[in-house]
Amino acid sequence: MTLRIGVLGASRIAEAAIVEPARELGFRLVAVAARDPQRANIFADTYGVERVVPTYQDVVTDPEVDVVYNPLANSLHAPWNLAAVAAGKPVLSEKPFARNRAEAARVASAADAAGVTVMEGFHYLFHPVTQRALALAGDGTLGELRRVEVRMGMPEPKPDDPRWSLELAGGALMDLGCYGVHVLRRFGVPSILSATAVQRSAGVDATLDAEVVFPSGLTGLTANSMVQDDFSFTLRLIGSRGEAFVHNFIKPRDDDRLTVQTDDGTRVERFGTRASYTYQLEFFARHVLHGAPLPLDTTDAVENMAVIDEIYRAAGLPVR
Numbered sequence: 001m002t003l004r005i006g007v008l009g010a011s012r013i014a015e016a017a018i019v020e021p022a023r024e025l026g027f028r029l030v031a032v033a034a035r036d037p038q039r040a041n042i043f044a045d046t047y048g049v050e051r052v053v054p055t056y057q058d059v060v061t062d063p064e065v066d067v068v069y070n071p072l073a074n075s076l077h078a079p080w081n082l083a084a085v086a087a088g089k090p091v092l093s094e095k096p097f098a099r100n101r102a103e104a105a106r107v108a109s110a111a112d113a114a115g116v117t118v119m120e121g122f123h124y125l126f127h128p129v130t131q132r133a134l135a136l137a138g139d140g141t142l143g144e145l146r147r148v149e150v151r152m153g154m155p156e157p158k159p160d161d162p163r164w165s166l167e168l169a170g171g172a173l174m175d176l177g178c179y180g181v182h183v184l185r186r187f188g189v190p191s192i193l194s195a196t197a198v199q200r201s202a203g204v205d206a207t208l209d210a211e212v213v214f215p216s217g218l219t220g221l222t223a224n225s226m227v228q229d230d231f232s233f234t235l236r237l238i239g240s241r242g243e244a245f246v247h248n249f250i251k252p253r254d255d256d257r258l259t260v261q262t263d264d265g266t267r268v269e270r271f272g273t274r275a276s277y278t279y280q281l282e283f284f285a286r287h288v289l290h291g292a293p294l295p296l297d298t299t300d301a302v303e304n305m306a307v308i309d310e311i312y313r314a315a316g317l318p319v320r
Helices: 012-027 037-047 056-059 074-086 102-114 128-138 172-185 277-290 298-314
Strands: 004-008 028-033 067-070 089-095 118-119 146-151 191-201 204-213 219-225 232-239 244-248 257-262 267-270
Touching: 004 012, 004 056, 012 037, 012 067, 012 277, 028 037, 028 056, 056 074, 056 172, 067 074, 067 128, 074 089, 074 102, 074 118, 089 277, 102 298, 118 298, 128 146, 128 232, 128 244, 128 257, 146 172, 172 204, 172 219, 172 298, 191 298, 204 298
Parallel strands: 004 028, 004 067, 067 089, 089 118, 146 219
Antiparallel strands: 146 232, 191 204, 204 219, 232 244, 244 257, 257 267
């Protein structure tokens, strides 16, 4: 069976996140809409989308659309996820799930009541390099796990980029740190020890670092910068007997290495260049088409937004 996908917007992330995975898996991109019709037409011509429709609402209600992909600005994730739920369409939503915990809870409540899947697109979790790193953290290879560090950085977006807009729910923690929070939460419920930010404009974080601790004594760091010279997305797991280092957990197709250092020596494991987005879409499709379970649900999404809200408060910045 194939999957017929409707795309909201003509975003920059769509090529990697949905177009290439759909092509690899043999799924159809059947409809797209954008605020600017010309952009929608260019997007459709470039990526082989079958039809351009006038509005986002036309995408979610299109009878030929099986699932909706939502990569809109952060502030539009929840409203259009709700619209898709109302139309009975499962949604693969770009992260973050919503602007804040309260908004995420409204989406979760609607989705759960309707029996419609809305999955937050934490694609990293589906890749074998991540699965292997998490396994090493729990199987004793590293000894007692003591610290988890997620460091993420990227070059500065253009001044008019939505990620610099408070109204559109931008900021480094929203765009990058939601990943770091999500990774840390694989190890339990964190308490915020400290959070420090550098603001690009009032309320909008260009950088934000947060230190957390877990009931076990495990500590963690999410460090995020949207004003770095280069892209860098690393995950380090530190234990009493050694550590595991994922060189690029967000884009493992660019660097699929996992370096493990223990008392027994150092080794490098590799996991192939298949994109994490392809693994994600494959899992999502199995769920939609065959009812296969997913490792992410709406409860996870709400809890992730709750921690993000807490970190913003700890940093003295407004919740989105």
